[in-house]
Amino acid sequence: xxxxxxxxxxxxxxxxxxxxxxxxxxxxxxxxxxxxxxxxxxxxxxxxxxxxxxxxxxxxxxxxxxxxxxxxxxxxxxxxxxxxxxxxxxxxxxxxxxxxxxxxxxxxxxxxxxxxxxxxxxxxxxxxxxxxxxxxxxxxxxxxxxxxxxxxxxxxxxxxxxxxxxxxxxxxxxxxxxxxxxxxxxxxxxxxxxxxxxxxxxxxxxxxxxxxxxxxxxxxxxxxxxxxxxxxxxxxxxxxxxxxxxxxxxxxxxxxxxxxxxxxxxxxxxxxxxxxxxxxxxxxxxxxxxxxxxxxxxxxxxxxxxxxxxxxxxxxxxxxxxxxxxxxxxxxxxxxxxxxxxxxxxxxxxxxxxxxxxxxxxxxxxxxxxxx
Amino acid sequence: xxxxxxxxxxxxxxxxxxxxxxxxxxxxxxxxxxxxxxxxxxxxxxxxxxxxxxxxxxxxxxxxxxxxxxxxxxxxxxxxxxxxxxxxxxxxxxxxxxxxxxxxxxxxxxxxxxxxxxxxxxxxxxxxxxxxxxxxxxxxxxxxxxxxxxxxxxxxxxxxxxxxxxxxxxxxxxxxxxxxxxxxxxxxxxxxxxxxxxxxxxxxxxxxxxxxxxxxxxxxxxxxxxxxxxxxxxxxxxxxxxxxxxxxxxxxxxxxxxxxxxxxxxxxxxxxx
Amino acid sequence: xxxxxxxxxxxxxxxxxxxxxxxxxxxxxxxxxxxxxxxxxxxxxxxxxxxxxxxxxxxxxxxxxxxxxxxxxxxxxxxxxxxxxxxxxxxxxxxxxxxxxxxxxxxxxxxxxxxxxxxxxxxxxxxxxxxxxxxxxxxxxxxxxxxxxxxxxxxxxxxxxxxxxxxxxxxxxxxxxxxxxxxxxxxxxxxxxxxxxxxxxxxxxxxxxxxxxxxxxxxxxxxxxxxxxxxxxxxxxxxxxxxxxxxxxxxxxxxxxxxxxxxxxxxxxxxxxxxxxxxxxxxxxxxxxxxxx
Numbered sequence: 001x002x003x004x005x006x007x008x009x010x011x012x013x014x015x016x017x018x019x020x021x022x023x024x025x026x027x028x029x030x031x032x033x034x035x036x037x038x039x040x041x042x043x044x045x046x047x048x049x050x051x052x053x054x055x056x057x058x059x060x061x062x063x064x065x066x067x068x069x070x071x072x073x074x075x076x077x078x079x080x081x082x083x084x085x086x087x088x089x090x091x092x093x094x095x096x097x098x099x100x101x102x103x104x105x106x107x108x109x110x111x112x113x114x115x116x117x118x119x120x121x122x123x124x125x126x127x128x129x130x131x132x133x134x135x136x137x138x139x140x141x142x143x144x145x146x147x148x149x150x151x152x153x154x155x156x157x158x159x160x161x162x163x164x165x166x167x168x169x170x171x172x173x174x175x176x177x178x179x180x181x182x183x184x185x186x187x188x189x190x191x192x193x194x195x196x197x198x199x200x201x202x203x204x205x206x207x208x209x210x211x212x213x214x215x216x217x218x219x220x221x222x223x224x225x226x227x228x229x230x231x232x233x234x235x236x237x238x239x240x241x242x243x244x245x246x247x248x249x250x251x252x253x254x255x256x257x258x259x260x261x262x263x264x265x266x267x268x269x270x271x272x273x274x275x276x277x278x279x280x281x282x283x284x285x286x287x288x289x290x291x292x293x294x295x296x297x298x299x300x301x302x303x304x305x306x307x308x309x310x311x312x313x314x315x316x317x318x319x320x321x322x323x324x325x326x327x328x329x330x331x332x333x334x335x336x337x338x339x340x341x342x343x344x345x346x347x348x349x350x351x352x353x354x355x356x357x358x359x360x361x362x363x364x365x366x367x368x369x370x371x372x
Numbered sequence: 373x374x375x376x377x378x379x380x381x382x383x384x385x386x387x388x389x390x391x392x393x394x395x396x397x398x399x400x401x402x403x404x405x406x407x408x409x410x411x412x413x414x415x416x417x418x419x420x421x422x423x424x425x426x427x428x429x430x431x432x433x434x435x436x437x438x439x440x441x442x443x444x445x446x447x448x449x450x451x452x453x454x455x456x457x458x459x460x461x462x463x464x465x466x467x468x469x470x471x472x473x474x475x476x477x478x479x480x481x482x483x484x485x486x487x488x489x490x491x492x493x494x495x496x497x498x499x500x501x502x503x504x505x506x507x508x509x510x511x512x513x514x515x516x517x518x519x520x521x522x523x524x525x526x527x528x529x530x531x532x533x534x535x536x537x538x539x540x541x542x543x544x545x546x547x548x549x550x551x552x553x554x555x556x557x558x559x560x561x562x563x564x565x566x567x568x569x570x571x572x573x574x575x576x577x578x579x580x581x582x583x584x585x586x587x588x589x590x591x592x593x594x595x596x597x598x599x600x601x602x603x604x605x606x607x608x609x610x611x612x613x614x615x616x617x618x619x620x621x622x623x624x625x626x627x628x629x630x631x632x633x634x635x636x637x638x639x640x641x642x643x644x645x
Numbered sequence: 646x647x648x649x650x651x652x653x654x655x656x657x658x659x660x661x662x663x664x665x666x667x668x669x670x671x672x673x674x675x676x677x678x679x680x681x682x683x684x685x686x687x688x689x690x691x692x693x694x695x696x697x698x699x700x701x702x703x704x705x706x707x708x709x710x711x712x713x714x715x716x717x718x719x720x721x722x723x724x725x726x727x728x729x730x731x732x733x734x735x736x737x738x739x740x741x742x743x744x745x746x747x748x749x750x751x752x753x754x755x756x757x758x759x760x761x762x763x764x765x766x767x768x769x770x771x772x773x774x775x776x777x778x779x780x781x782x783x784x785x786x787x788x789x790x791x792x793x794x795x796x797x798x799x800x801x802x803x804x805x806x807x808x809x810x811x812x813x814x815x816x817x818x819x820x821x822x823x824x825x826x827x828x829x830x831x832x833x834x835x836x837x838x839x840x841x842x843x844x845x846x847x848x849x850x851x852x853x854x855x856x857x858x859x860x861x862x863x864x865x866x867x868x869x870x871x872x873x874x875x876x877x878x879x880x881x882x883x884x885x886x887x888x889x890x891x892x893x894x895x896x897x898x899x900x901x902x903x904x905x906x907x908x909x910x911x912x913x914x915x916x917x918x919x920x921x922x923x924x925x926x927x928x929x930x931x932x933x934x935x936x937x938x
Binding site (some may be wrong): 441442471475493 | 832833855933
């Protein structure tokens with residue numbers, strides 16, 4: 001392995017020098033104990049990064065120093081909100097650079113052990129995400145950014161925990177009623193129409209271009225019409241979801257059913273297989289990657305459809321309803337909490353489908369290559 | 373990683389050989405454990421030679437070509453190109469590499485594809501024009517310079533890629549099964565043209581192939597290789613005249629060499645896979 | 646993927662006609678109960694033809710008839726001054742402006758991020774997983790908050806809406822561009838290496854041209870997403886101007902015909918935008934020697 005030439009430690013030293021000149025961390029409120037600890041930690045980190053020490057030692061120091069620093073810095077804001085000075089942020093930036101060096105070192109690790117690879121694939125993005133949150137927390141608390149503009153993550157989390165019953169009710173309304181029902185109906189209908197279109201070539205030739213065109217349209221615009229037709233409750237949202245998920249499933253299934261080569265179909269013909277035998281034994285399995293693609297696209301579309309449709313009118317429960325009303329009341333921490341929950345649910349939804357895909361279409365090249 | 377080039381030079385001449393490998397080995401680390409792609413290769417290729425590498429798949433002939441071109445790093449032994457390390461030779465633009473696929477850029481016309489290495493190496497506009505004209509003429513593609521790759525047949529595309537490799541006057545032409553994907557008739561034709569081209573430019577050519585007749589027809593020397601681990605099992609000098617019409621392939625002298633190559637391949641290869 | 650002459654025009658036309666026919670039947674079926682109710686209360690008795698016509702001409706129908714929508718679209722597109730608040734061209738223009746601005750910023754940002762990801766391993770390993778994960782998140786739910794929050798710092802008008810479009814268009818472009826910049830075959834990269842080409846030369850002469858088809862494919866997705874973002878972004882602004890505002894106003898006052906007209910206008914804008922990207926893609930790719938399909 002080539003030795004990595006890293007510049008971060010030198011910039012860290014530069015930043016520390018500037019931070020030294022700009023002391024104290026908190027405007028007109030020196031805290032020598034904290035400041036000394038932070039400087040020592042960061043100098044240790046820079047030293048480990050720049051000097052020829054064993055790799056394991058370097059990794060340990062770089063894992064501890066920047067994160068301990070960030071924790072100390074952010075904790076110091078609890079008593080002195082909104083008082084962070086340039087020097088404070090220079091120290092934070094220095095800590096971040098050390099964390100960056102850690103990520104660069106981890107990214108350069110070439111290890112063939114599967115478990116090491118898997119944990120690195122998890123740790124590296126986690127570090128990135130953690131630093132986004134750290135900066136977010138430090139900037140909002142340190143600069144005293146108005147709560148309405150951007151609440152700190154800790155406040156969002158606190159709000160999430162205290163409002164669990166409300167959020168649970170919203171999730172029940174939006175996810176388990178609107179999204180799930182609409183998703184199943186929409187995907188099911190799209191699939192059935194695709195099979196029908198496959199039987200009737202004339203229909204396929206006509207539906208495919210229309211389906212493709214519709215995918216570019218702002219279908220979400222039907223939401224107010226559905227609310228008018230089906231009322232404020234979840235039925236109207238499910239209807240929006242049905243319309244939004246129908247076309248991707250239709251187009252993908254039709255495309256998937258046509259991927260089998262003529263050789264494979266000729267083989268089925270030599271067995272005198274009927275249409276349905278050929279469909280079940282050959283063409284549907286071959287179409288599975290396309291169908292799963294539609295299921296994945298639709299998982300996101302369904303969430304968007306249900307939440308946005310709620311902006312047009314709901315009973316007093318639901319994630320979209322909560323978002324729009326709490327925005328109106330300037331309770332942005334609640335809005336962020338709902339969005340965080342929506343994000344987690346969206347990822348879980350997608351993840352479940354991806355797992356199902358992996359077990360059904362394990363033979364597809366996109367999965368096989370992962371084992372090589 | 374490389375020994376100093378001075379140690380590798382042959383005893384006699386002032387001109388260093390085009391390629392000189394001593395005890396060369398390359399082991400790939402894969403998920404299924406180490407794979408020895410090359411083992412203990414000793415080979416000297418002199419300037420102006422046409423050397424073919426032949427052997428079954430996995431015998432390391434392509435790997436050897438890639439080591440020469442500094443696309444792979446050897447793990448054992450040493451190699452020098454024109455008396456320097458492959459990396460130095462690459463930095464001095466010593467290599468014209470032709471792959472099995474033409475690998476032309478689909479968004480460039482034929483002449484602009486030939487211009488690609490010239491642009492990268494910073495030739496002047498006038499020089500560029502002259503070189504494009506000369507090399508396209510060399511491969512008989514002058515009339516097609518404004519065409520895009522997909523408008524040409526496979527054989528013409530491969531000729532364009534040869535023109536691209538010739539345009540900047542690399543000393544060493546490395547050809548990795550350049551005609552492998554073409555049909556027999558086109559292949560014969562291109563073989564003939566390649567020989568003429570070699571005659572006119574007197575370049576050193578390293579040529580990887582699967583085909584015994586192709587190897588015998590083209591080369592001054594044939595290197596027979598065998599797999600697991602990839603190694604050189606035989607080096608056969610060809611005493612055929614330099615001027616080779618296609619029907620030389622029916623002469624006893626030709627068939628005798630071909631038979632030797634075939635024996636060499638058999639000896640080095642077991643078929644119990 | 647537009648219908649072309651290869652035997653698709655007729656099927657498409659017939660299916661569109663079928664949809665139109667179903668729409669008319671639906672109009673009758675959905676408007677009939679209200680009309681019957683109305684007639685009963687007003688003591689009107691009509692012949693069946695007369696009743697049928699009545700269901701097709703309600704001022705606030707449950708489902709407007711196609712010709713009602715068509716008339717509305719025609720009047721509000723061609724017969725009004727562009728500056729008029731009732732002109733669909735005016736509203737479409739408002740939405741279009743923020744769509745295009747957001748799309749431009751989003752595309753530029755997406756390309757930049759992709760270049761970064763392709764060139765820095767640490768960025769690839771740390772940012773790429775988030776990019777992919779973020780595609781599964783209903784980002785559009787952020788729209789109202791972005792508008793309101795930016796309004797709180799006195800940022801109103803075009804830019805906040807455009808930012809939502811930026812947000813939505815940036816992801817597909819970044820992901821597509823990463824794929825495109827990585828699309829060159831290994832032998833093309835090896836070739837550049839034998840030329841001793843610099844990283845910048847490999848980027849400008851190989852990676853960037855190779856990514857163009859990917860860029861246009863993702864721009865088609867991005868511009869459609871951009872438009873959706875702009876429309877949704879208009880919802881919380883209090884229905885002032887734009888296609889989203891028109892939809893919202895229609896839903897306040899049950900103006901179904903207006904809502905359908907706005908929907909049609911949005912669809913037309915979407916098709917124009919996607920067609921424009923498609924055309925640009927064709928022109929550029931033809932210049933780059935792509936096969937004339």
